[in-house]
Amino acid sequence: MFFGKSFHLHLPTVCCMFGNPLSPPSSPNPSHRSPMANPVRIAVVGDVHDDWNLQEDTKALQLLQKLEALVLMNLPSSCLQLYVRFLQLSGFGAVYRQIFSSLLQFLDATITYLHFSALPGDFGNENVELVRSIADLKLTKAAILGNHDAWRTQQFAQRQEPRQAGERKDRVQLQLECLGEDHVGYRRVDYPSLKLSIVGGRPFSCGGEHLFRKALLDARYGVQDMDGSAKRIYEAALGAPEDHSVILLAHNGPTGLGSKINDICGRDWVFGGGDHGDPDLAHAISHLKETTQLCIPLVVFGHMHKELAYGNGLRKMIVVGDDNTIYLNGAIVPRVKRLGDDQTANTQSSMNNKTSLSSPNAEDTVRAFTLVEISGGKLKKIAENWVSVTGDETSLQEEHILYRREHEGTENPMQ
DSSP, X not given: OOSSSOOEEEGGGSOOSOSSOOOOOOOOOSSOOOTTSSOEEEEEOOOOTTOOOHHHHHHHHHHHHHHHHHHHTTOOHHHHHHHHHHHHOTTTHHHHHHHHHHHHHHHHHHOOOOOEEEEOSOOSSSOHHHHHHXXXXXXXXXXXXOGGGGSSOOSOOSOOSOOOTTOOOOHHHHHHHHHGGGBOTTOEEEETTTTEEEEEOOTTOOSSSSOSSHHHHXXXXXXXXXXXXXXXXXXXXXXXXXXXEEEEEOSSOBSSSOOSTTSTTBOOSXXXXXXXXXXXXXXXXXXXXXXXXXXXXXXXXXXSOSBOGGGOOBOOOEEEOTTSOEEEEOOOSSOEEEBTBGGGHHHHHTSOTTSOOOOTTSOOEEEEEEEEEEETTEEEEEEXXXXXXXXXXXXXXXXXXXXXXXXXTEEEEOO
């Protein structure tokens, strides 16, 4: 936790967080410096599976940005708790709210503390409208389509030229058009101001040894087998500026991270488990480390849900490799829970008394995000965060630390 059980901000008093997105990718600075001298913060939104609401998730991300600002200021928890108390007082609450709001507005103008969102796919079963809503998020983002995003479409529509009025495109093509340059499948996007490059893995991955939606991969990317896919990922990473850190974003993780049912890519639906990672991604990562000097601190993916099949417990969501590359699974499913459900009974009890749980029409939810902080090309902290949203009232309900770098050279995975 940052402080106590919950912290509330009344959003109408706060200016918009996303008014100044990152500049479009540009040519890197030729001068060589250490990767990512300034901290970079990423919000990972794992397998959505239709659990997305642009308005509600924007509110939650706004709160997370504000909390990051407070952390950057190194304010002691006692000060933060006093502020919460002042907001509850009838006499002085408005005065302190205005002072605090002004301070946060100043921070908005001077600090970027949540840089972008990483979305590893499975938005819905070819849910075009939801993907269009994600594309409208006013935050720099990188996304890749998963197997559910090509759930029915086995091949692209034959016509590639502009269609006549009334003619329909297939739903995979529509999703790709919605995401545009934000879809990073087999691509690299450089962010010079952050000294960061995002490299995308194989779209539509279903895990395991066989390509899923081979006809789609062949038609759009010229990929016909695992070797060809590994080559595309590898080549996408080549040419990353030498002073950049490289983050790989894929729908599924690589092979080689364990074969038990609760391992990060372990098969949990069959007796005896098995490694269900992507061999092409593993090969590309290995080849990059063998043949280049690229700094690869993080590989982000989803697909393998945190809750195991048949009620067998929870999956390991983070692995620290022997070379200190960290593999992060962001597939918290479901990522949205409605307050009042049995699943959120414990969360309800921790909420501030001001939050109404009785209105059946209110969108009273808690929403999951995995926050990643990188500094100097190394992972500093990873945390699973649950944010409650009730009308315009938001609060950080839970923070589960998955990883923290205590001191230089000391990793502390929390699983």
